[in-house]
Amino acid sequence: MGSEFSWWLHTLIAVLIAAEIVRRVLFAYLGTEKIVPKTDEMTPFSVLTRTADRLVIRAVIPFANEGKQCGTIMDAILRVQLPYEQYDGALVRGKVELADTPREDDYFEAVLIQKQERIHLVLQLSLEGRGGKSLEEAIAHLPDFRMDLIYQETGRMPAHYTKAMLTVSAQEIADLAGVTLVREGGVTRG
Numbered sequence: 001m002g003s004e005f006s007w008w009l010h011t012l013i014a015v016l017i018a019a020e021i022v023r024r025v026l027f028a029y030l031g032t033e034k035i036v037p038k039t040d041e042m043t044p045f046s047v048l049t050r051t052a053d054r055l056v057i058r059a060v061i062p063f064a065n066e067g068k069q070c071g072t073i074m075d076a077i078l079r080v081q082l083p084y085e086q087y088d089g090a091l092v093r094g095k096v097e098l099a100d101t102p103r104e105d106d107y108f109e110a111v112l113i114q115k116q117e118r119i120h121l122v123l124q125l126s127l128e129g130r131g132g133k134s135l136e137e138a139i140a141h142l143p144d145f146r147m148d149l150i151y152q153e154t155g156r157m158p159a160h161y162t163k164a165m166l167t168v169s170a171q172e173i174a175d176l177a178g179v180t181l182v183r184e185g186g187v188t189r190g
Contacts, residue, residue, distance in 0.1 A: 031068025033155030035113060037164045038062040045168070047176050048124065053135055055127045055177050060099055060120050061149070065113040071155035074110045078123055081146040088131060090138035094147055095124040123149065123166075127173065139179045142170040 042061040049056045065071050078094030097103050098111055099120035113119050125147075129138040149164040174181050 027156060030156075032157050033065055033069050033071025033113070033115070033153065034067035035071045035073060035151075035153045035162075036064050036066055037149065037151075038064055038118075039164055039166065042123075042166075045125070045172060045176060050177070053128055055135060055139070055173075056124060057127075057173065057176055058122050058124045060122055062118050062120050063113065063151075064118045065115055067155070068115055069156050070115060071113050071153055072110055073108075073113065073119075073121075073151050073153050074159060075152040076108045076121060077148075077150045078125075079148040079150060080125070081148060082143075086145070087141070087143050089129065089133045089141050091128045091130045092145070093126045095126070096149065096151075097122050097124070123147075125168070136177070136179050139170075139174055139177050140182045141184070142173060142181075144169045 039061065043059050045057040045059045047055065048058045063073065076096040078096045080092045080094045082090070082092050095106055096108055098109065099122050101109065102122075103109065111119055127135070127139065127142075129135045133141075145168055147166045147168060149166060150161055151164075152159055152161050154160070170181055
């Protein structure tokens with residue numbers, strides 16, 4: 001009985017290993033999705049709205065599916081890397097939405113990207129003065145900062161997060177707002 005059980009166990013293990021090899025070969029042949037943000041093709045930021053207290057700027061970034069299968073971006077987040085320890089004079093918030101489908105609720109609606117096709121995502125930054133500073137004051141002292149564009153993608157591959165790091169210069173924001181950066185300690189901020 002013991003050797004018969006051992007034979008069945010070894011046979012089951014061999015079948016499972018063979019099935020996994022067949023699955024991997026099939027996926028290698030059929031391919032997977034490969035979603036790539038085209039950061040080098042991102043548009044410059046432009047002013048979306050401006051009030052006395054708030055500046056909203058936006059840029060458009062294309063995403064391409066360079067793989068062999070359809071893929072899905074399930075979520076996208078624009079995380080601004082401007083902690084209060086670096087600069088506490090401005091409140092800067094980021095948002096991502098699908099181009100031509102703006103949303104007011106800050107929710108990113110999942111989107112399919114067919115193989116060898118592109119979509120465009122809109123990156124929005126909202127800037128406000130903080131700590132009693134006016135918008136102009138906040139922008140005048142603003143440093144360059146980094147943003148992480150974090151997106152969750154899936155397809156044949158299990159869902160996973162990917163991050164693209166982007167940098168925004170203080171000079172670019174100041175130019176859009178019509179504000180001159182302040183020189184501090186002999187160095188222009190930014």
